Amino acid sequence: MAEQRTLILGGARSGKSIAAERRLAAEPEVLYVATGGDDSGNAEWAERVAKHQARRPASWGLAETIDLVPLLESAGPPMLIDCLTLWLSRTMDSLDVWSDLSRSDLVDQRIAELADAWSGTSRVVVAVSNDIGSGVVPADAGTRLFRDLMxxxxxxxxxxxxxVLWTIAGRTLPLT
Known part of the structure; x- marks a missing residue:
């Protein structure tokens, strides 16, 4: 059984999702929460989603949503959230932050609500998130805001x- 609340960080294509799936592999039932949304018509996205689906056991449930608070507040099987980066991007979309960067305080509210639900959940939960702050400073204000919020x-x-775990090149290391 995984720790109660586990966060797995890493760069793009570092093996975060596979590490998260492995942590819950022994569980007979898991709720996989996909935050990416439906990017209809994007063949690359469809291929990525298909690879994720093929790796998951048939017994795992699926919820495709960014509304994580009710799931964290409810009882149920262990939950894998993949991923918080897409949750943030879609939350910014839903709050129209990209067109009005001054609305970022609304995102901070959502982050606080998510953290409260995360802290209080009775579920075993594993979340995946990208660490994007180690690169260059983005040239445009919207991307800088996204990096800061992330x-x-x-x-x-x-x-x-x-x-908290860090994944790089398929290896996962604990952060203390």
Whole structure:
């Protein structure tokens, strides 16, 4: 059984999702929460989704949503959230932050609500998130805001987690 609340961080294509799936592989039932949404017509996205689906046991349930708080607040099987980066992007979309960057305080509210639900969940939960703050400073204000919010989200969830792991090149290391 995994720790109660585990956050798995890493760069793009580092093996985060596979590491998360392995942590819950022995569970007979898991709720896989896909936050990416439906990107209809995008063949590359469809291929990525198909690969994720093929790896998951048939007994795992699926919820495709960014409305994570009710799921965290409800009882149920272990939950895998893949991923918080897409949750943030879609939350920014839903709040129209991309066209009005001054609305970022609304995202901070959502991050706080998510962190409260994460801290109080009775479920075993594993979340995947990208660490995007190690690169160059983005040239445009919207991408800088996303990077900053992603850093705040990862820090907030990390500090409310029982375990935080870093994945690089398919290897997963504990962060203490």
């Amino acid at each position: 850093g705040r989200l990862n820090t907030t969830i990390s500090l409310a987690s029982d375990e």
